[in-house]
Amino acid sequence: MKGKPLADRIRSEVAAEVAQLGHVGLVTVLVGDDPASEVYIRLKHKAATEAGFDATDVRLPAATTEEALLARLAELNASDDVDAILVQLPLPAHIDEAKVIRAVEPSKDVDGFHPLNAGELYLGRPALVSATPRGVMALLAEHRAELDGARAVVIGRSAIVGKPMSHLLQQANATVTLCHSHTRDLPRHTLDADVLVVAAGAPALVSPDMVKAGAVVVDVGMNRTEAGLLGDVDPGAAEIASAITPVPGGVGPLTIACLLENAVQCARYRRGELVYPG
16 A cells, blocks of 8 residues: 555645645744754645645754744734744753644644644544544545454554544444554454554554454554664565555655645634634
8 A cells, every 4th residue: 555646646736735725834833953853844844835835944053942932823813914833842951842733723733732622532523633633533534444343453642643533433333342562462452453553653563463464554653773664563464465555655744745735724713714723
């Protein structure tokens, strides 16, 4: 299940929407000089620019105070030129990430991290949804994975991927088990899974003998190792699964494409074309 063909189509559709809207203002905020964050920001800006966004890259030094960052976010919240705001995580240790996430206007929260957006998803009324789980659902739909009544297992309980993923699968009428680092006898759960989504950040955590024959496997993991970039699922699982995402080239391209979709959704909220549920 390669992600790039679907991601390219989504990005093309987004570009058409941006042209129709005339202006979509996306602002990214990076505090400090974390190398991985620099790469992510660069990729997001490249994609946004290619889709016709008015993308602004705000860079702040690592010594920026929490108060100064919150003040900058208040300015962006109030600006009619700004439709969508993304604060790149992680933030420096002296800044309270939870407070910063809450400070972003929920209808401009392109990452879908704000408690109001998380709460709407929990209640079955998804508004802005974290881009990676949104991309996984798009990929499963593209490949006609049967979710209604299926047994789905999600490994990883992060607020960015695991938890929202489990809610989206539940809302698609799957029976969902959420596993994590304290789960006992992990293979007992994975071997029941018709759909297995792994987002644990642990290279080759899931071995081929932990995968049910014919299962659909989505590997969200991107682990840099001495052997190169590895997912959370041993590549040998491809011999067991009916479909599996490659690493790289699976979920990654869809994360950025769905982030752009979220930004257009933010723009439609600001224009009143969509009503933000919060």
